[in-house]
Amino acid sequence: MAWFRRTKAGINTELNDQIDVPKGHWIKCKECASTVNRRELQRNLLVCSECGYHFPMSGMEYYRLLFDDAEFEVFDTNLVSQDPLEFTDRKPYPKRLAEAHRKTGLTDAATGAMGKIGGHPTSITAMDFKFIGGSMGSVVGEVISRAIKRAYTQETPLVIITQSGGARMMEGALSLMQLAKTSAHLTRLHDKGLPLIVVLANPTTGGVTASYAMLGDIHLAEPGALIGFAGPRVIRETMGQDLPEGFQRSEFLKEKGFVDQIVSRAEMKSRISQLLDLLLEPAAG
Amino acid sequence: MAKTQNQPLEFERPLLELEAKLEEMRALRGDEPSADLNEAIGKLESRFHELRQSIYKNLTRWQRVQIARHPMRPYSLDHISAWTDGFQELHGDRLFGDDPAMVAGLTTFKGGRYGYKDRTVAIVGQQKGRDTKMRKYRRFGMSNPEGYRKALRVMRMAAKFGKPVICLLDTPGAFPGLEAEERGQAEAIARNLFEMARLPVPIVVVVIGEGASGGALGIGVGDRILMMENAWYSVISPESCSSILWRSWDYKEEAARGLKLTAPDLQPLGIIDDIIAEPLGGAHHDPESAFSATGKAVAKALAELDGIAPDVLLEQRLQKFDAMGVFESVDTPEEDVVSGS
Ligand SMILES: [Zn+2]
Numbered sequence: 191m192a193w194f195r196r197t198k199a200g201i202n203t204e205l206n207d208q209i210d211v212p213k214g215h216w217i218k219c220k221e222c223a224s225t226v227n228r229r230e231l232q233r234n235l236l237v238c239s240e241c242g243y244h245f246p247m248s249g250m251e252y253y254r255l256l257f258d259d260a261e262f263e264v265f266d267t268n269l270v271s272q273d274p275l276e277f278t279d280r281k282p283y284p285k286r287l288a289e290a291h292r293k294t295g296l297t298d299a300a301t302g303a304m305g306k307i308g309g310h311p312t313s314i315t316a317m318d319f320k321f322i323g324g325s326m327g328s329v330v331g332e333v334i335s336r337a338i339k340r341a342y343t344q345e346t347p348l349v350i351i352t353q354s355g356g357a358r359m360m361e362g363a364l365s366l367m368q369l370a371k372t373s374a375h376l377t378r379l380h381d382k383g384l385p386l387i388v389v390l391a392n393p394t395t396g397g398v399t400a401s402y403a404m405l406g407d408i409h410l411a412e413p414g415a416l417i418g419f420a421g422p423r424v425i426r427e428t429m430g431q432d433l434p435e436g437f438q439r440s441e442f443l444k445e446k447g448f449v450d451q452i453v454s455r456a457e458m459k460s461r462i463s464q465l466l467d468l469l470l471e472p473a474a475g
Numbered sequence: 476m477a478k479t480q481n482q483p484l485e486f487e488r489p490l491l492e493l494e495a496k497l498e499e500m501r502a503l504r505g506d507e508p509s510a511d512l513n514e515a516i517g518k519l520e521s522r523f524h525e526l527r528q529s530i531y532k533n534l535t536r537w538q539r540v541q542i543a544r545h546p547m548r549p550y551s552l553d554h555i556s557a558w559t560d561g562f563q564e565l566h567g568d569r570l571f572g573d574d575p576a577m578v579a580g581l582t583t584f585k586g587g588r589y590g591y592k593d594r595t596v597a598i599v600g601q602q603k604g605r606d607t608k609m610r611k612y613r614r615f616g617m618s619n620p621e622g623y624r625k626a627l628r629v630m631r632m633a634a635k636f637g638k639p640v641i642c643l644l645d646t647p648g649a650f651p652g653l654e655a656e657e658r659g660q661a662e663a664i665a666r667n668l669f670e671m672a673r674l675p676v677p678i679v680v681v682v683i684g685e686g687a688s689g690g691a692l693g694i695g696v697g698d699r700i701l702m703m704e705n706a707w708y709s710v711i712s713p714e715s716c717s718s719i720l721w722r723s724w725d726y727k728e729e730a731a732r733g734l735k736l737t738a739p740d741l742q743p744l745g746i747i748d749d750i751i752a753e754p755l756g757g758a759h760h761d762p763e764s765a766f767s768a769t770g771k772a773v774a775k776a777l778a779e780l781d782g783i784a785p786d787v788l789l790e791q792r793l794q795k796f797d798a799m800g801v802f803e804s805v806d807t808p809e810e811d812v813v814s815g816s
Contacts (some may be wrong), residue, residue, distance in 0.1 A: 271802055
């Protein structure tokens with residue numbers, strides 16, 4: 191905790207500060223290389239108007255996008271890593287945490303929120319790729335678990351938005367155990383007959399895919415998201431050959447039977463609320 | 476005196492050199508006995524014992540990783556044949572195929588000899604091969620989705636017939652192949668984590684060698700997590716960690732140190748319950764005593780879990796994993812309520 195000092199309520203950052211793209215009026219799309227206007231990109235939910243590439247979006251922006259009237263209560267922005275292994279690689283882990291905090295205003299790579307979607311009270315937990323690659327250590331595991339608990343104690347559906355490189359190396363086996371911890375809590379949600387909708391954003395790999403990201407009743411993926419267990423580089427080395435075009439992308443996962451639908455950001459809210467209506471019957475009033 | 480193994484590890488070389496010298500002097504004494512030679516041999520013998528103690532009692536984390544990977548280390552099937560009787564291996568996931576990197580089946584655990592009782596158990600375990608041909612056949616202990624799904628099928632059968640499950644972890648990771656991804660490696664592991672968290676029979680997990688990443692954890696959720704003294708268990712192998720964080724393969728020792736991946740590291744973190752002591756130098760130096768220590772530890776764990784009602788067992792299992800993680804709450808100065816535009 192030595193690395194952390196709360197200077198202001200870090201979550202109230204403006205939308206502008208949340209975009210994971212360089213400052214300036216013009217931004218180059220990573221996919222089609224066309225130059226897009228920043229304001230237009232913001233209006234377009236960080237989706238390239240030329241090619242439909244989905245730029246990374248913060249958890250807070252997902253909450254604004256998905257909750258009715260963009261009204262919601264945020265939880266668990268006060269949990270911080272304690273560097274339990276006193277881990278140092280080229281940089282001490284607390285330094286990485288402090289830098290990520292400074293850059294994002296977040297305390298770790300996931301938050302939770304409660305609000306309504308299509309009138310249905312819903313628990314959402316969203317990951318943030320910008321915080322150390324969205325990696326899952328003790329804090330992320332706890333935040334996700336608390337969001338699951340909020341859903342099963344308040345008997346609401348759960349939506350998890352995943353964007354992560356996997357388990358966080360700097361917390362060793364503790365990170366690995368977060369796969370088991372979150373999955374164990376999901377059994378309780380299941381036993382109560384409550385829905386889990388997973389939204390797979392770019393990228394979702396490693397331990398996050400090998401736990402809650404693949405345990406939804408329904409899996410929605412943003413277009414073109416990288417989704418897999420092993421990274422493409424490792425697989426290429428194992429196979430000793432180039433990987434097929436589109437390998438481990440949303441469309442590939444759908445073809446192979448692991449994703450139900452590919453849904454663009456603009457349609458995500460209405461799609462989730464339709465699905466909740468079907469699963470829970472439309473909300474009263 | 477137990478002879479140092481014929482496939483020594485790098486750090487065992489000084490021992491081997493001393494041992495060779497001793498043999499030489501003993502041979503010489505056979506030809507021409509002398510008091511001087513006796514004294515010299517005695518001195519060398521005590522130096523050998525001191526060195527042996529100082530090396531094996533002060534193993535670094537990286538040295539333990541090497542012991543965990545020793546080609547003569549006992550594998551899952553060795554443990555199974557040592558402390559069970561009449562193992563019936565069961566093949567296939569009923570969906571796609573069979574995976575030789577994972578073994579699964581029913582057997583009689585010979586608990587009677589460890590003060591428990593003989594009884595039917597289901598065992599699932601990651602299996603490595605001993606020679607070049609078998610190593611390839613067992614895919615170096617790296618499972619495809621079929622392995623995890625076969626393990627789950629057998630665990631569910633165990634639950635149906637009220638038999639406890641024993642899981643033996645020994646893998647350098649899930650197989651990172653193109654077809655493994657196509658057939659849902661991540662889904663297979665995730666499904667196991669979910670189903671193992673609600674399997675209504677006792678599950679005893681033993682990390683017997685390498686416990687790498689989700690590939691190991693895919694059969695690693697249980698009520699008791701035991702770990703052999705020289706096994707390792709972590710989120711990633713030291714080599715891969717070095718390559719990603721240091722951007723070089725040369726920092727595996729630093730990575731092993733940083734990851735805190737040994738049994739003595741993990742017990743205080745609550746990740747494992749008990750450490751199974753190994754013979755000096757590692758299980759491969761004296762497999763029989765390693766088997767009996769492991770059998771005894773499994774018997775103790777099974778005995779402790781006997782007679783616990785399934786709902787209580789599952790609640791305790793959830794609490795066990797819920798408690799894993801180290802973090803801190805900092806005060807929030809104000810209510811974090813955010814309203815939109
Ligand atoms: Zn574009």
